[in-house]
Structure formats: structure tokens, C-alpha cells
Amino acid sequence: MAEGATARDGGGAAPLLEVVGLRIELERRAEAPVPIARDVSLRVEEGEIVGLIGESGSGKTMTAKSLLGLLPERIRVVAGRAMFRSRDLFALTPPQMREVRGAEIALIPQDALHALNPVQVVGRQVGEPVEVHARRPGPEIRELVVRLLERVHIPNPRARSADYPHQFSGGMQQRALTAMALSMEPPLILADEPTTALDVTIQAEIIALIRDLRAQTGTSFLFISHDLGLVSSLCDRIYVMYAGEIVESGVREEIFDRPRHPYTRALMGAAPRLLGNPERLSTIPGRIPQPSEEIAGCRFRVRCPLAEARCAEPPPLREAARGHDARCWLA
Amino acid sequence: MLRRINWRRYGLVVVTLPVVILVFVASAFAPVIAPYDPYALDVLVMLEGPSEKHLLGTDELGRDILSRVMQASRISIVVGLVAVGIGAFGGTLIGLLAAWFGGKIDAVLMRFMDIVFCFPAILLAVILMANLGTSVLNAMLAIGIIFIPGFARLTRAVAQTVQRQPFLEAAICLGVPGRRIVLREILPNVIGPVLVEAAVAFSYAVLLESALSFLGLGAQPPEPSWGNMINTGRGFIDQAPWISLAPGVALFLTVFSFNLLGDGLRDVLDPKLRG
Amino acid sequence: MLRLVLGRLASFVPTLFVASMVLFLAVNVVPGSAARSALGIHATPQALKRFEHQHGLDRPLAVQYVEWAGRALRGDFGTSFQNAVAVGPDVRKRIPVTLQLAGMAFLVAVAIAIPLGLVAGFRHQSGTDGVVTTLATLFGSTPNFWLATLLIYLFSLRLGWLPTGGYTPFSEDPVANLRGMLLPCIALGVVSSGLLIRIMRTAVIEVMFSNFIETARSKGVSNFRLLTAHVVRNALIPFFTVSAVEFGFLVGSVVIIEDVFRIPGIGSLVLVGIINRDYPVLLAAAMSVTVIVLIVNLLVDLAAQVIDPRQVHTGS
Numbered sequence: 050m051a052e053g054a055t056a057r058d059g060g061g062a063a064p065l066l067e068v069v070g071l072r073i074e075l076e077r078r079a080e081a082p083v084p085i086a087r088d089v090s091l092r093v094e095e096g097e098i099v100g101l102i103g104e105s106g107s108g109k110t111m112t113a114k115s116l117l118g119l120l121p122e123r124i125r126v127v128a129g130r131a132m133f134r135s136r137d138l139f140a141l142t143p144p145q146m147r148e149v150r151g152a153e154i155a156l157i158p159q160d161a162l163h164a165l166n167p168v169q170v171v172g173r174q175v176g177e178p179v180e181v182h183a184r185r186p187g188p189e190i191r192e193l194v195v196r197l198l199e200r201v202h203i204p205n206p207r208a209r210s211a212d213y214p215h216q217f218s219g220g221m222q223q224r225a226l227t228a229m230a231l232s233m234e235p236p237l238i239l240a241d242e243p244t245t246a247l248d249v250t251i252q253a254e255i256i257a258l259i260r261d262l263r264a265q266t267g268t269s270f271l272f273i274s275h276d277l278g279l280v281s282s283l284c285d286r287i288y289v290m291y292a293g294e295i296v297e298s299g300v301r302e303e304i305f306d307r308p309r310h311p312y313t314r315a316l317m318g319a320a321p322r323l324l325g326n327p328e329r330l331s332t333i334p335g336r337i338p339q340p341s342e343e344i345a346g347c348r349f350r351v352r353c354p355l356a357e358a359r360c361a362e363p364p365p366l367r368e369a370a371r372g373h374d375a376r377c378w379l380a
Numbered sequence: 381m382l383r384r385i386n387w388r389r390y391g392l393v394v395v396t397l398p399v400v401i402l403v404f405v406a407s408a409f410a411p412v413i414a415p416y417d418p419y420a421l422d423v424l425v426m427l428e429g430p431s432e433k434h435l436l437g438t439d440e441l442g443r444d445i446l447s448r449v450m451q452a453s454r455i456s457i458v459v460g461l462v463a464v465g466i467g468a469f470g471g472t473l474i475g476l477l478a479a480w481f482g483g484k485i486d487a488v489l490m491r492f493m494d495i496v497f498c499f500p501a502i503l504l505a506v507i508l509m510a511n512l513g514t515s516v517l518n519a520m521l522a523i524g525i526i527f528i529p530g531f532a533r534l535t536r537a538v539a540q541t542v543q544r545q546p547f548l549e550a551a552i553c554l555g556v557p558g559r560r561i562v563l564r565e566i567l568p569n570v571i572g573p574v575l576v577e578a579a580v581a582f583s584y585a586v587l588l589e590s591a592l593s594f595l596g597l598g599a600q601p602p603e604p605s606w607g608n609m610i611n612t613g614r615g616f617i618d619q620a621p622w623i624s625l626a627p628g629v630a631l632f633l634t635v636f637s638f639n640l641l642g643d644g645l646r647d648v649l650d651p652k653l654r655g
Numbered sequence: 656m657l658r659l660v661l662g663r664l665a666s667f668v669p670t671l672f673v674a675s676m677v678l679f680l681a682v683n684v685v686p687g688s689a690a691r692s693a694l695g696i697h698a699t700p701q702a703l704k705r706f707e708h709q710h711g712l713d714r715p716l717a718v719q720y721v722e723w724a725g726r727a728l729r730g731d732f733g734t735s736f737q738n739a740v741a742v743g744p745d746v747r748k749r750i751p752v753t754l755q756l757a758g759m760a761f762l763v764a765v766a767i768a769i770p771l772g773l774v775a776g777f778r779h780q781s782g783t784d785g786v787v788t789t790l791a792t793l794f795g796s797t798p799n800f801w802l803a804t805l806l807i808y809l810f811s812l813r814l815g816w817l818p819t820g821g822y823t824p825f826s827e828d829p830v831a832n833l834r835g836m837l838l839p840c841i842a843l844g845v846v847s848s849g850l851l852i853r854i855m856r857t858a859v860i861e862v863m864f865s866n867f868i869e870t871a872r873s874k875g876v877s878n879f880r881l882l883t884a885h886v887v888r889n890a891l892i893p894f895f896t897v898s899a900v901e902f903g904f905l906v907g908s909v910v911i912i913e914d915v916f917r918i919p920g921i922g923s924l925v926l927v928g929i930i931n932r933d934y935p936v937l938l939a940a941a942m943s944v945t946v947i948v949l950i951v952n953l954l955v956d957l958a959a960q961v962i963d964p965r966q967v968h969t970g971s
Contacts, residue, residue: 117873150875158873163866168888168964177884178874213964229874495673498900498952500907503925503944507681507937510929587798591911594800595926610801614915617808624808628801636796643792 063135064092065237065269066116071129073111073120073293075340083341085111085124087293090366093237098263098270100284100301102277102316106337108293109273110159113239115139117156118146133237151178155230157240161223161247165214171222172198172210175229182233197228201258220251227258237269244279256283277316281305289313292338292348295366297380299373309375312349347377355379392644399637407453416444418451419602427620437622439612445623448604449630455605456634459520459589459598460582466524468578471531472570478532479539480562490536493529501526505588509597516605519598523588527581534577535570542569572649579645583638590631606631659960667953674945675727679720682938710736723938732939737931742939746924750943752822753920756843756913757906757947759836763844764851764905765898767794769891771848772855776890777882779860787852795849799908803842803915810838820916839916847905854897858890865889892963899955903948910944921947 071089074082086108093099103109115126116138131138133154141149150156155178158164165174176194179185185193191210198206201224214222223243230238240259244252260283262268274280280287287304289297289312297310308314335352338344344351346361353360359378369380406413415435422442430437436445474493478486496504505522512518542548543566551561592598593607601608606627613624690706691698698706707713711722726733732742775787811819817838823831862868863886871885909922917923921943928937960966 119869119872147875147877150873152875156870156873158866158870160866164870166867166871166885166889168892168962169884174870177871177876181874181876181880215965226870229870492673495670495677498670498903498948499674499677499945500903500948502904502907502910503941504681506910506925506929507678507941510932510937511682583796587796590798591800595911595914597929607800610798610804614804617804618812621808624801624804628798628804631798631801632796635798636793639792639796640789 064094065097065133066093066271067132068092068112068116069130069132071112071115071131072127073108073115074125074127076123076125082127085293085340086115089129089290089293089295091288091295091298093269093271095236096263096267096269097286098259098272098284100280100287101271101273101290102275102280102287103290104275104337106292106340107290108340109290110241112290113156113241113271113273116239117150117154118143119156148182151230151235152182152233153235154237154239155233155235157223157226157230157238157243159241159243159245161226161243162219164226165217165222167214170211170213171217171225174214175210175225175232178229178232193232194228197232198225200231200262201225201228202254203228219247220254223247223251223255224258227255227262231262231266231268234266235268237271240270240272242274243272244274244276252279259283289316292344293340294348294376295374296349296376297374298366299370303370303373307370307373309369309373309380310349310377311353311355311379313375315352315354390644390648392640393648394644396637396641396644399633400641403453403634403637404457406450407457410447410450410454414444414447414450416447418443418447418604420444427616427623429620430622436626437620439609439623440616440620445609445626448609449606449627452599452604452606452609452627453630453634455516455593455599455603456586456589456631459516459523460585462520463523463527463585463589464578464582466521467527467581468531468574470524470528471533472535472567472574474528474532475535475537476539476562476566476570479536479543479566480558486536490532493532496526497529497533501584501588502591505592506595506597509592514597514600516599516603519589519592522592523585526588527585530581531574531577534573538570538573539566542566576642576645576649579638579642583635583642586631586638587635659966660957663953663956667949671946671949672724674949675724675942676720678941678945679723679938680716682934682941683716683719727939727942732942733935735936736933737936742935745936746921746939746943749919749921749924749940750947752918753906753909753913753922753944754947755825756836756839756918756920757902757909760840760843760847761902761905763840764847764901767845767848768851768855768898769894772852772894773859773882773887773890775852776856776859776863777878777886779863784856788856791849791852791856793849794845794852797846797849799842799846800911800915802846803839803912806838806842807915820918822916822918822920835916835918839912839918842915843905843908843912846908847901850901850904851894851898854901855890855894858893858897859886861893862886862889888962892959895955895959895962899952902951902955906944906948906951 069090071086072084073086074084076082089108089112091099091101101109101112111120111124114120116131118138118141120126126139129139133149138146138149165171172191172194175197176190179190179193194210195206198210203209203221203224209217217225227243244255247255256279259270259272263270272280272284281301281304284301286300287298288295289304289310291312297304297308297313304313305317308317338348338351346363347353347356350356350360362378364376364378366374366376367380369375420443422438424442425434425438426442427440428434428438428442434444434446436449439445439448474489478489504526508522508525509518512522548561548565551565589598590605590607590610593605594611596608596611599605599608601612609627610624610631613620613627616623690703690712694702694706704713711719723733730743732746734741771787771790775784778784807819810817818835820835822835825832868881868885871881876884909920910925911922912918913920913922914926921940924936924940925944927933928940
């Protein structure tokens with residue numbers, strides 16, 4: 050913790066999290082490994098909400114999981130580093146990584162309805178990070194849990210903390226998971242599609258909650274979603290991921306008002322300006338390529354309405370405007 | 381690139397198949413390859429330990445144990461095969477009928493199967509044997525009947541999954557005769573899982589037969605079976621433990637390798653089933 | 656909760672009836688054999704007729720069943736063909752013996768299965784998993800009567816540590832009772848653990864793939880805490896439900912093990928009934944075994960529901 054504190058004091062210049070050249074591969078028996086994320090670089094500043102957007106299968110969730118060392122079996126980080134408070138997350142030993150999880154970087158998981166242990170009361174689970182990392186006495190933890198549940202607007206928090214997950218509605222489960230992520234007041238929270246399983250009004254509630262929390266605590270968020278509308282309303286900066294690559298990045302206004310990459314434009318064209326239908330991305334013609342498919346040059350080429358001869362060469366991610374990068378020859 | 385055996389998938393079958401074949405060969409050619417007549421008494425060598433002449437020793441009547449273990453394997457194999465045959469045939473038939481007709485027929489058949497299934501198998505076998513009379517033939521029948529519910533459940537489950545596939549639903553709507561659909565489309569899908577179950581059931585049949593013979597309800601002396609040899613050996617276990625030991629090892633190895641073969645077949649036929 | 660118990664009971668009663676019918680049929684598969692075996696092969700046709708009439712065996716099977724079931728419900732299992740003694744009291748005396756044997760053997764099996772299945776499932780597809788799975792098949796492939804014979808040879812005859820068989824009531828001498836039960840319980844328990852290990856392993860693997868396990872990991876919990884706080888309880892729910900079936904097999908094996916160790920329980924009574932062709936005895940003994948299996952299934956099922964808060968709270 051002392052180490053982290055000095056890093057923070059070290060200056061506003063160093064970002065809280067900086068991922069450089071991340072490559073994730075799925076290992077296969079007797080076959081070449083499949084790249085899931087290629088050369089992904091991104092950063093999260095102190096107090097910033099950063100969006101990572103892409104269709105399912107784009108590698109965004111695996112990118113987030115890699116930061117906590119939670120990749121599934123046979124999926125591995127093979128290159129790159131993730132500097133967090135002057136430490137490389139990918140170089141940590143398993144015990145060191147356990148110290149980081151929940152305490153310094155927390156996760157709000159996908160699919161709220163299956164993310165809580167069905168046979169343990171909610172309060173115990175919300176307080177578990179504190180129980181594990183801070184080892185404070187039981188009554189103190191229980192008080193903290195009540196305050197946390199209150200903060201995420203769970204009515205009657207003292208009584209509800211003794212309930213089992215199945216007695217909570219979906220929105221309440223998601224709010225409990227948010228409270229759980231907050232419990233150690235970590236500087237960074239990874240929110241992995243925290244609203245997909247929920248209906249629209251509750252979605253908006255969770256988004257408002259995240260915005261409030263950032264304002265109150267200065268916590269940074271890496272917000273992962275396939276929902277452009279959601280991301281653009283919440284995030285300061287946005288990374289767009291396609292088929293394992295970052296194809297565009299920049300501040301919200303830049304991306305939203307002046308998208309450079311045809312994929313981002315297609316996403317926006319496909320996205321009605323209303324919150325709602327989560328299937329909206331499927332209206333882009335064609336489908337996202339399988340990670341194992343070899344595509345020479347730009348990986349969006351096959352679906353791109355503007356593709357031309359030079360797209361057979363892989364385009365670099367280059368600055369298209371100030372603070373706005375795009376991986377496209379036409380940008 | 382060299383094509384290698386996928387050990388994770390085929391390993392168990394590759395390892396256990398030779399053992400299983402060995403058991404079959406030993407039992408098929410027992411009269412030819414056995415060193416002695418398994419029924420020949422020799423009062424001069426009663427209760428003798430393993431020696432060069434009698435590799436596994438002799439029993440209380442001076443009979444060669446190796447020869448008797450080999451002879452006994454024939455009963456185990458035949459009982460196993462016939463019982464599994466009865467169980468697989470009856471069970472598959474009932475399972476297919478239940479799945480195909482559904483509704484009341486399904487409910488009644490399967491409810492009955494469930495109840496038979498929840499009886500302890502040995503208890504049922506023992507009671508059936510007591511009534512049918514103690515003989516190897518009846519042991520096959522009793523054990524076979526016990527296997528029917530297991531095969532029926534399995535077949536019904538697989539058949540129901542197959543029936544729900546769109547191409548079959550279409551065929552049914554088009555009026556393709558039911559018998560044709562069941563035999564040509566559903567049955568082939570059922571065979572794989574039934575085969576896996578059969579390997580495991582076979583090992584269980586061998587166990588049950590030896591248990592019945594052990595209790596004196598199966599093969600009758602002087603006919604040797606692993607079960608009655610182990611039982612006889614109990615009386616002489618202090619002086620001649622090999623009488624019980626040898627048939628027990630043979631029984632255990634047979635059951636063990638068939639169980640592993642079943643696991644192996646499961647890996648080969650459906651790697652996803654691997655827990 | 657209460658509704659749950661009542662629901663289970665409601666399905667228990669018809670099952671019991673059908674089971675008793677199946678059993679009655681199985682015992683009477685060959686009509687007329689009862690008299691012949693009771694009186695011996697030299698009995699005259701007149702004597703056979705008289706015996707059948709005397710015991711009501713000349714009436715239709717359905718009538719016999721209804722009468723037998725009616726009396727059995729009142730606890731009257733008729734009298735033995737052999738010695739005309741009432742069967743009921745003997746059965747009642749033997750039930751606790753078998754319950755103790757089966758219960759302790761099941762404990763042995765569970766005590767082996769839970770830790771091994773937990774390790775194998777947690778280290779799914781590792782070397783440890785391979786060893787444990789093979790061990791499970793090995794245990795399950797061992798004939799229990801042979802294992803029992805070997806145990807007697809080793810621990811009773813060679814080492815002289817434990818008795819070769821027999822039974823002392825717990826109330827008379829607890830130590831002697833437990834010493835006598837040890838080998839039979841191990842013989843039954845080790846063999847049964849084979850299947851139970853697999854059941855536990857599968858249950859653990861299922862739980863390990865649940866989302867909430869990843870949630871727990873993301874909080875930085877240690878592997879030990881992950882197992883104790885999150886995996887075990889969730890895995891025990893399916894484990895107990897499925898293992899109830901294995902308990903049925905175990906109770907069935909009691910027939911053999913009681914014979915090997917000369918334990919005067921229900922299992923040895925089944926054999927007595929068979930050897931003497933004493934159908935009232937056989938029916939009463941077999942029916943008690945069946946009832947024990949059904950009741951244990953019911954209890955285990957209910958226990959599994961009690962561990963699962965989703966079941967307890969719905970409907971309350």
C-alpha cells in the first residue's frame with residue numbers, strides 16, 4: 050500500500066493504469082494459438098471513466114479479465130504489460146495478485162443474476178473483500194456493509210443484508226455487486242457490462258450510481274459495454290475494440306461527434322439514439338470474424354463499405370486529430 | 381506434422397482394450413490353454429501354495445486354481461454378455477416406446493422403471509434367483525431384468541433429444557412412418573450411449589453374478605465361478621489364502637478394466653461428457 | 656418448508672405401494688413353489704394342496720397381495736412357514752442392526768468421497784484429478800465380499816486386531832459393537848465411495864464454472880477460502896441428492912456383508928428367507944430393506960433442500 054501511495058503522489062502525469070502492447074492468446078492442442086487481443090494499449094487516468102466498447106467476441110471482456118489474472122484456462126497473456134501504480138500487473142505472483150484483487154482493482158461482474166453465491170447471505174458477500182483484505186472485526190464489517198448497501202440505495206439495508214441473493218431483484222443484485230466492488234474503496238473498478246442482464250430503467254439507475262460514485266470518491270472506472278449509447282453518456286474517454294484490436298480511441302465528444310473509423314460510424318449508424326434494444330449492433334452487415342480467421346490487412350475490411358485496395362495492408366493506429374486515434378487508412 | 385494419438389481422448393481405450401481382449405481370449409480358449417482339467421481332483425496336492433507345477437496353487441480338493449480361474453471366466457463372460465444383452469434390448473425397446481409415444485404410455489412406463497430402479501439391485505437379483513431357482517441361466521435372466529430400467533432411462537433421454545431436432549419434427553409432420561423414423565433416425569443416435577452404458581453394465585453384471593455365486597445362488601459347485609471360489613476359499617483362508625485371492629484378483633481386474641473401458645468409450649464418443 | 660415436506664411425503668406413499676407390489680410379484684414369480692419348497696420334494700399332492708389352502712396361497716395373487724398389504728400396514732407380517740413364529744418382532748429387532756451398519760458405512764463412504772471429490776474437481780483435469788478418478792474406479796470395481804474376505808484375513812486372522820464377525824448390541828458393550836462394525840463398514844464404505852467420489856467431483860466442477868466463483872476470485876479470496884466459503888456448500892446440494900441412489904445400492908449390499916460377518920440384521924434375514932423358501936420372512940425382510948431405502952432417499956432429499964436457501968425460503 051505504501052508503494053501505491055508514493056506512486057500516486059509521484060505526479061499527475063503517470064496514469065493510474067497503462068496497458069501497453071497486450072496480446073492474449075487461446076492455446077490449442079496441436080494447433081497454433083489463436084490471438085484474442087492483439088497489441089491492445091489503453092490507459093485510465095485518476096478519477097476517469099473510460100469506456101471500452103465492442104461487439105461480443107471483440108476481446109474486450111478478456112482484456113479486462115487479464116488485468117485481474119482471471120483469464121479462463123488455456124487463455125494467456127503472452128505479451129505486453131499493464132502498469133498499475135508503478136507495478137506490472139502481468140508480472141505479479143498469484144499471492145501478490147490476490148492482494149490487488151478487490152482491494153486495489155475491483156470487478157463488477159457481468160450477469161448480475163448469477164454473480165452472487167446462492168447459498169450465502171448478500172451482506173457476507175458484500176463485506177468479503179474487507180474480511181479478506183482488511184481483517185477487521187465482524188461487527189465493524191457488518192456496519193460497513195449496511196452503509197455500503199445504503200450508498201447503493203438498497204432500502205432497509207440492515208435487514209436486507211441478511212437476505213439470500215434469490216430474495217433480491219436483478220437490479221438489487223447488481224447494486225449489491227457494485228457495493229461489493231466499492232467496499233475497499235479501490236482506486237480502479239472494472240465494470241464488465243454491468244447492465245446487460247437488467248431492464249432499461251434499472252440500467253439507467255446503475256449508470257447514475259456509477260456517475261455519483263465517481264463524483265464522491267474519485268474512483269476510476271473501466272466501463273466495458275457493447276452499448277454505444279450507454280458508453281457515450283457515461284464515459285470521459287472511449288476505446289473502440291474490433292476483432293481483438295483497438296480501432297479507435299479518443300475523448301467522448303471526439304468519438305461521438307467526429308468518428309473516424311468506419312466501424313465506429315457503422316456502430317453509431319446502427320445505434321438508435323435511445324437507450325434500449327441491446328441487439329442493435331447486429332444491424333452492421335456481416336459478422337465479427339472468428340479470432341482464428343486470418344484476415345490480411347484491416348480486420349474490418351470484409352464488412353467495411355469503404356474498403357479499398359490499400360486496406361489489404363494492416364493500417365496502424367495513428368493520430369487522426371488531437372487526442373483522437375484511429376486504425377484506418379481513410380481516417 | 382506427425383499425426384499422434386490423442387491420448388486424452390483415446391488413451392483409456394488404447395490401454396484397457398488389450399486387457400479386455402485378453403480376458404475374452406483366456407475364457408474362449410480356457411479348455412485348450414488351461415494347464416490342468418479344472419475338475420480333476422488330486423488328493424496328493426491338496427491346499428498347496430503356488431509352485432512351478434501349480435502357478436496359483438491348488439484348492440482343498442487338489443484342483444489347479446489357475447485352470448479353475450480360467451474356466452470360471454467363461455461363466456462370468458457369458459453371464460455378462462447375455463445379461464447386458466437382455467438389459468440393453470429390453471431397455472432400449474422400452475425407452476424408444478416411451479419417448480416415441482410420450483404422454484400416458486411414457487408416464488406409466490417410466491414411473492414403473494423408476495421404482496424398479498430404486499430397488500437395491502442385489503436384493504432384487506437375490507429374490508428373483510430364489511424363485512427362478514439357482515442356476516447360471518437364471519442368473520443371466522435376473523441380472524438382465526435388473527438392467528432394463530437403466531437402459532430404458534438412457535434411451536428415452538437420448539431419443540427425446542433427437543426427436544426435438546427440427547429435421548425430425550419436419551419428417552414427422554410430413555407423415556414419414558413412425559417405425560421408419562424410430563429405426564432409421566433415432567436408433568442410430570441411441571447406439572453410442574447404449575454402448576458406453578453396456579461396457580459399464582457388463583462389469584456390473586460380472587460383479588453381480590459373482591455375488592450371487594458367492595451366496596450360493598448362482599453357479600453351483602463343482603462348476604467353478606469366481607464367486608463360489610472366493611466363498612470356498614473363505615473356509616481355508618488361514619491355511620490357503622490363495623484360493624480366495626486368485627479368483628478375487630481375476631474378478632477385480634475384469635471389472636476394473638471394463639469400467640475403465642466404459643470411461644474410455646465415453647471420452648471417444650463424446651468428449652464433452654467428460655465431467 | 657412444511658409444504659415441501661408434505662409434497663415429498665405425498666409422492667412417497669404411492670411409490671411405497673408400487674414398490675411393495677413389485678416386490679410381492681417378484682417373490683411370487685413362480686406360483687406354487689412356496690408349498691413345494693416348504694414341504695420338500697417328497698410331499699404328496701394332497702399335502703401341497705392342504706398347505707396352500709392353509710396359507711391362502713390358492714387364491715388369486717391380487718387377493719393375496721391386498722390381504723398381505725393390509726396386515727403389513729398394521730405391522731403384522733404373518734408367521735414363518737418354517738416354525739410358525741410371528742415374523743414382525745424378529746424384523747423389528749433386526750432393523751436397528753442394519754441401520755447402524757448401513758449408516759456407518761455410508762459415513763465412511765462420504766468421509767472418503769467429499770475430500771477426494773473436492774480436490775479432484777478443484778484441480779479438474781490435473782494429475783491429481785487423474786489419480787483420484789482412477790482411484791474412484793478402482794474402489795468401485797472392488798467386489799465388496801472379496802474386500803471383506805481380505806480384511807478379515809489381514810486384520811482378524813493375521814494381525815488379530817479385530818473380530819472376524821459377530822455382533823454385540825451397542826447398549827451392551829459399545830466398544831465391542833464398534834470393533835465388530837469396523838471391518839464391515841470399511842468393506843461397504845470403500846466400495847460405495849467409488850461412485851460418491853465421482854458424484855462429488857462432478858458437482859464441484861459444475862460449481863467451479865459458476866459465475867459467482869469468478870466474483871469471489873475477483874475479491875482476492877484465497878483458494879482455501881474459495882473452497883470452504885463458496886464451493887463446498889454449493890457442491891453438497893447436488894452431491895446429497897444424487898448420492899441417495901448410492902445409499903440404495905449400499906443397503907442392498909448389506910445382504911452379502913451381513914452374511915460374511917455373521918451380523919444378525921435384515922440382510923441375513925433375506926438370505927434365511929431364501930434358503931428356507933420362507934416367503935413371509937423373505938417378504939417382510941425385503942420390504943423392510945425397501946422401506947429403509949425409500950425413507951433414506953426421502954431424508955437425504957429433504958436434507959439437500961435444507962442446505963439450499965432457495966428451497967427453504969420459497970413458499971414461506
